[in-house]
Amino acid sequence: MRCQEFKELFDSYLGDELLVETNHEVLRHLENCTACRNELAARRELRTRVRVAVKNAPEVQINPAFAMRLQANLRETALRPTFLEKIKSNNLFGNPAMLGAAMCVFLIMLGGFFWLRNSSVPKDVVQSNQPDNIVFPVKSPTETNLMQAVHIAWQEMTRHAVGDHENCALEHNLTEEPITLSEAAEKYGKYNKNLDKAVIAPLREVFSDKDFGKIDLLGAHSCAFDGRRFAHVVLQYRNRRISVLVTDTDLPIENENQVLAQTSETMRVASFRTAHHAVFVVSDLSETENMTIAKAISPAVSRHIEKIEKTGA
């Protein structure tokens, strides 16, 4: 294969669209041609850069509140009993008055159905008080060693947060007994005091909408998992437990003022930072629901912690 022939196959090779035989010919050519190897590497790099840029672009990120509302609507549609099921369960055909009422309901539902079909979901209801974008970070190819070290330390801290959620909020399996937030405020930092109030207040606003359902505060304390101490607020939503965990850290801040979705094998994790603390929201809700909770509490919790960080009061 000559360079010119290979140039015609560049795109298909990059897209893994070549036949096995042709692929072998390309590989043989690449082994012996530095120019084509360099050109291929440059094209591959550009493709990666474009992918990273587009996937990270704030304007193409879905609004979590919109996603959550849509999910709730879909769930309701999917699980709604059929009209025939309702008739069957109420034995409406046996009672003429009930049959008449059922027909009226049917006609109203039919009208409502056409009305709904012709109008979009009132997104403005769920979009209020919500930030517009959410960023799922894609690893940069030029990440330095220092950034990698920070990344590893951050992953370790995330692992501790997930471990604390699993062993404290779900299993009550900690080796050390938790202490109250007031006690922790004396020993480990004043931000512990009233942290539960800073967490629950904004959630009460967002989750007052009947479509979202209610969110409850189950408890708050200070606990330690695997040597790392957390201020821990436990919430309940749709019968699932959610942990808001705050811990001390002096790792550099990579994404200031951003709530980030993180990967964990077992749980959904969203996190945000202040100058000297990291806040994690851990649950087994959907990523969108977990992220919505993190975004809702982020301003108030950051303000609560930063006030202590700045004044020490």
Next chain:
Amino acid sequence: MFGIGREEREKEWAAFEAEALPLMPDVFRVAKWLVRDVSEAEDLTQETFAQALKSFHRYTPDTNCRAWLVTILYHLNSKRRYKLGQLKLVEDVEEQIAQTVAFEPPIPQHLTDEEILQALERIPKQFREVVVLTDVEEFSYKEVAELLQTPIGTVMSRLHRGRRLLRQQLTEYARKFGIAAEG
């Protein structure tokens, strides 16, 4: 989804929740690139998932759910555009553009994500669409051809030209702002 018992409905919803719902951010991203407007992209995403839920019995589990959803999205978008009278035959400017891009410019280094996005925005829609679907969303040529209802050869030539135009835009940008290019 309709006309079945509660147990089956719950089972189908669980499958839909596991396979389709996690792809909502991806579907929205494609919708946003397609229609440009956030509100319109949300409407389109919503319609796509409502339609997918209705037709979920036709989806074969563990196949490419993302491609299936994006196919629905493209189909609904065509219908919307047809209703709005926006469905026009696109003038085939490919050859014309291809003639103006006769060289392979080197790829400049040290460009930011924002600059790359701006360059992508500047290339004509039919090329940008194919670059986004293949290079960003990683659909195969066959899938893109089905989505766009266009021959696979057209997808390949649009991708080739789209990538080349993108390089040209980036090189021009780099030249303008004095960013070094390799090559």
